[in-house]
Amino acid sequence: MSKANPNLLFINYPLLDKGLPTHNRTDRSISPNLAFGYLGTIADSLDCNVTIIDANFYLRPYNTDALITKILELKPDLIGFSVFINNALWGYEFLNLVKQVYNNCLFVAGGPHASILPEELLAHGFDICCRRESEKTIKELIGYLRGEIQLSDIKSINYYNENKEIINNADREIETNLDSIPIINYDLFDKLYFSPENVATTKFQVFTSRGCPNRCTYCNSYGVFGSGFRTRSVDNVLEELELIHKKYGVKKINFVDDYFVLNNKRVVEICEGMMKNNINLSWGCYSKAGAIGDDLFEIMKKSGCDHIGYGVENVYPKTLQLINKKTPLRKINEAYEKTNPTRIHYKTNIMAGFPWETVESLRTNIDFILAKKRKFEALFNPVVLYPVPSTKLYEDYVNDFPIIKDHWLNKDFMLENSDLSSQGRMKLNFFNLNKKVIKEIKFLFFCCKIPPLSTLTGFKFFILYPLNKFFYSYWGAKILELVYNTKQHLLEQLPKLLNFIKALTRLKSSAT
Template structure:
């Protein structure tokens, strides 16, 4: 049954340059699966839904205002991360002041979930949806549709009663992910999106098949947002969605965007077997941890089409791994990379530069370790201390914040927002450029990569070469 209130979901203004700095040409631009999931639930419940991704569309605040005036929504839901929360608040302010004060502003996402008590006090915010938003947002829409004014029974919601903040009890995590509809990708202009430059396939889409993380890395807030309980879709449901993407969007590449795809060994083996049995001949990539793979798993993954795994290595010595509470060992990293390469899967390694107590010598060890494990790609990001993470307090005790402007808190930015004791901003920036040069500008490495580059679409080959030149010769 069609409902009356109109919904608009928004990704706030941002840019690839702000997110990735000098590596903007190899960065990823994917549609928000969070908003796609919210949109799917709302549509299934009969609500008319639109999505505006300001980042993908390159919209300014002024562009967004004009679009909102044209669409005349009753409810606006805005996705928030640490570096976009202030932009979300700016949108709320502009809507209430310049367009219509009666439009309901709803915040969701990581940052709003971590600090609902703080952001619900904002005069331009009406509601905050915490944690997994599908059920909470749907319940809120139903209440608004029925013109209710008391929202005390909606678990997971922060709201205002007589202008005073109210934080309801938490909503239970969604256990049956199979019950959720496919993400509403059709609400996005899919021509505006693209995968990371090193991924294969001219039309690669991403998919999320699980939620929650049983690990508690110090720099990450995932376990606080989606819980430590690892929940996953059935392999039948995953294969159905992949087939749907092939049929409706003609994809020729897949990117599993789960935080850690291989947490549950029987499940990933079953998924790989089912993909082979169903003749899903797609090249695919994923993220996982080195302690969540073994030879049996990697052999199955390779047979099912996996060609690339992005491992969170983070550091090249045990002391720094322990500082970050990574929960892995140097030996586990070595074994995982050896096994991965044995089955001809590309192994990527990410490292974090400038973590509290890290020294320049630690950074050098990370560089040498990346070479030792023969990473096919290595990525270094300058540490950004995100409020709400376990490492945040340690960071403040062992260094100083250079700014409190959360707009600058992108984890991939070239400009540090934090400097640990014994380091300087200039040294961090130069060190990042130095490790990239030392890792990528090796003759044998270049020859090997040139051979593999031929498997990529021409546009991505250009992006990789361009970014390599920028990182090598920039000042």
């Protein structure tokens, strides 16, 4: 294969026709895919013809048939997929459908799943898997398409040789100078991303660093980005922020670094640069609880910060120790005390469903959630633990709980549990937790939905505020849960009741 100006297509394959919960704007893609943006920008600079398609973009969605038709129209020489554990199965199905009608190209997989289980992706039909970061890899793959180098010359890839043997090329050195990676050419994305409709409501994603200094036992960041924590220079970050704000009209962003507020001095410089250059964005970030210095809140607020996500995950001492979270409860409490007066919105991740989970451990987290909702304007995002290959937690428990192994390849299993986080359901039970624990996890999810006391208005204010000390306690919340579940049950039964009344009315009419 040798072509001077190869056609490259990067796709997020469609989930809209797979029974997954992608039926509204919230569930679908709303912001450009940064990985494809970086790779596409490099390919474009090397005189390739680049197309980026997110089939799940809510303003221009593609179903399977429509995307295959588009592929036949474009005739790409390389199709790049980004594969995650929770959508890998749909990627394999889509790949198989494409190869039935078009096979005159390289099918290349990247993303977290390709970095962790490349042999699995090759077995399901991919030609090449790119491990970890791929900015240098894409340059060399283009060189391969042009006949300049061999696959054996390209680091950090897995592929089949001519004897159908899997070849694992050596790992590539991690790029320490992130400024050497070009700023994304956003012209490569669908123009509808920057339409007034989308820009008005969407927080666009921006990376200012890669990697994480922590090694939480449930997280696979190390498997994707390696052990080093690296940052872009302040000037490099400001250049991109000015570009997307002034050229593309972006109004809101979210710094999606694992740990944006690691270096307070650097954050101050970014905030000052935004104000100096009139980069008027509202923005959010993620931070370790207790990492933000007292003086930093003010300048973050002035520069447009309106949201902070705290990665607390859990407050039960045994769990914090076993997941290698080293932030003491004292620091977590201080973070709430310091953030609340700033009027910056903040949300805390709370994780449940660990192998050692008990009613007691969940009760500790529930009491924490309710106390914070009563005292502060605190929001919580509940998630159920998802065991990911290559993490310490997965490796420690996969032999004791066989359901963990390859669960992402079980279509019925994945469809059944695809709406777990957003709906607060607890169908997925990797670790054979007993019914009492499952019930308590559901209650924890409910408590996360109770509005903070300071935000109550109208009817809820008159009911809950006078007895807030009770309703924001464990047993008071239990009563609220009972009322809520009863209401939901009645609403579900109402159509049946109305149909019964209509049938009864028709029966009486016919009798007379």
